[in-house]
Amino acid sequence: MSDFLIVGGGVIGMMTALQLADAGRHVTLLERGECGREASWAGGGIVSPLYPWRYSAPISALSRYSEGAYPELSLRLLEETGIDPEYRQRGLLYLRVDDEPQALAWAREVGKPLERVGAETIYAKEPNVAPGVDSALWMPTLGSIRNPRLCKALRARLLAMPNVTLREHVEVEALDVSDGRLRSVRTSAGREAAERVVVCGGAWAGHLLAGIGVTLPVRPVRGQMILFKAPPGLVERVVLKDGRYVIPRGDGRVVAGSTLEEVGFDQRTTEVAKDSLYDSALSIVPALAECPVEHHWAGLRPGSPDGVPSIGAVPDIEGLWVNAGHYRNGLVLAPASTRLLVDQLLQRAPVVDPAPYRLDGV
The missing domain is CATH 3.50.50.60 (FAD/NAD(P)-binding domain)
Structure with missing residues (x-):
């Protein structure tokens, strides 16, 4: 036993x-x-x-x-298994944050490097972000894992x-x-x-x-995601806008998500969600329109x-x-x-x- x-x-x-x-x-x-x-x-x-x-x-x-x-x-895990979880610490750009003063106050309180940056910095870090963004919040220490x-x-x-x-x-x-x-x-x-x-x-x-x-x-809360088969370098950092995000992977692929749906234990995907995620991703990085959607899936979060x-x-x-x-x-x-x-x-x-x-x- x-x-x-x-x-x-x-x-x-x-x-x-x-x-x-x-x-x-x-x-x-x-x-x-x-x-x-x-x-x-x-x-x-x-x-x-x-x-x-x-x-x-x-x-x-x-x-x-x-x-x-x-x-x-x-x-x-990479050393013990030979499988790379692809931890990437490239930072995150927050576009269009409504409560920016609260975010900056929080960062000062907890000692997090979060700052307001202008268009020059935004496009230097992510040249393919949609044009016309003149300010964002930038957190350089944020990481992601595959x-x-x-x-x-x-x-x-x-x-x-x-x-x-x-x-x-x-x-x-x-x-x-x-x-x-x-x-x-x-x-x-x-x-x-x-x-x-x-x-x-x-x-x-x-x-x-x-x-x-x-x-x-x-309780189960469904979330749907899509994956773009994008070339390496199209997106280098996590970019977040209006609660939706794009996340780059090491091979260039870009994950876009996600929905929040109260539908019980239903794990089916829907075309409505796919279209919404697609539109959100292109509003962040328009060049994704040239990349095929390789996969569309759903998972159930444990809501509490x-x-x-x-x-x-x-x-x-x-x-x-x-x-x-x-x-x-x-x-x-x-x-x-x-x-x-x-x-x-x-x-x-x-x-x-x-x-x-x-x-x-x-």
């Missing part, structure tokens, strides 16, 4: 497994599909909340830690670790609880037992916990109130823990939120104050 059983093989589940395995624990990870193929794969990979000054202190605390963790994690490659590298690393058992295409159907303790996990392949179970099921976490009478305010995840022990059920509800910032917050949970599981001093993320009753 493993020391820990993790339900859900997204970036949260895989990073949790990695840290527990690094600490010498035996871990079993269950994933109903293939690891890293849901929201973790579908996102854009910006290593920051889109407009960080608009977020609450609990999200900012996790974000600050995670931003510093990604360069080292990316190098580690999340499908990150997921692939995490999966490869876990498969190579002798104290990790990774079981894909195994769906968790129910949690068995009696006398205030989690006894086992019922799956499509039979029962699994573990000393402690961690639910990292993303948008599906609330549904699973509802089966044992636990209310976790997590105010975007603050639930991290920690489940009240009144011994042996059950959760890390879910990151909404738009699962990849952004993953290194910190998983470190916080593992600190609690291993009874170490927590990397940030755990109180804001506790489930009700703990």
Whole structure:
């Protein structure tokens, strides 16, 4: 029997497994599909909340830690697996920011390099941005990561670790609880037992916990994205405008996103969204009109109130823990939120104050 059983093989589940395995624990990870193929794969990979000054202190605390963790994690995974997660720290241009004074005040308060720049700087950094932009905000330290490659590298690393058992295409159907303790996990392949179970099921976490009478305010929120097959150098940095963004990859491809849709567990793509994303991308970089759209996909974010995840022990059920509800910032917050949970599981001093993320009753 493993020391820990993790339900859900997204970036949260895989990073949790990695840290527990690094600490010498035996871990079993269950994933109903293939690891890293849901929201973790579908996102854009910006290593920051889109407009960080608009977020609450609990999200900012996790974000600050995670931003510093990604360069080292990316190098580690490249060295250990040969798969490059493509961490790029090229900065971000914010076009047309309505609350610019608040953004600059936030930056001064937290010590972030954020400045207002004019047209000369904008077009020196991104010559293909739409003409006529005379000012923007510029954050030079912002990074991005190619999340499908990150997921692939995490999966490869876990498969190579002798104290990790990774079981894909195994769906968790129910949690068995009696006398205030989690006894086992019922799956499509039979029962699994573990000393402690961690639910990292993303948008599906609330549904699973509802089966044992636990209310976790997590709901699916669909996001659609498109990918342009662009030549290298057309876009070099993340550019954000009116809540939509373009993100360059190392091979020149450009991701454009994203939508926010309350449609339950429907993961279908729509032509309406595709057209909207296409128009938004061209309003940022008109030259993308010359590039074919290579792919269009959708993922389900784990929506939660105010975007603050639930991290920690489940009240009144011994042996059950959760890390879910990151909404738009699962990849952004993953290194910190998983470190916080593992600190609690291993009874170490927590990397940030755990109180804001506790489930009700703990």
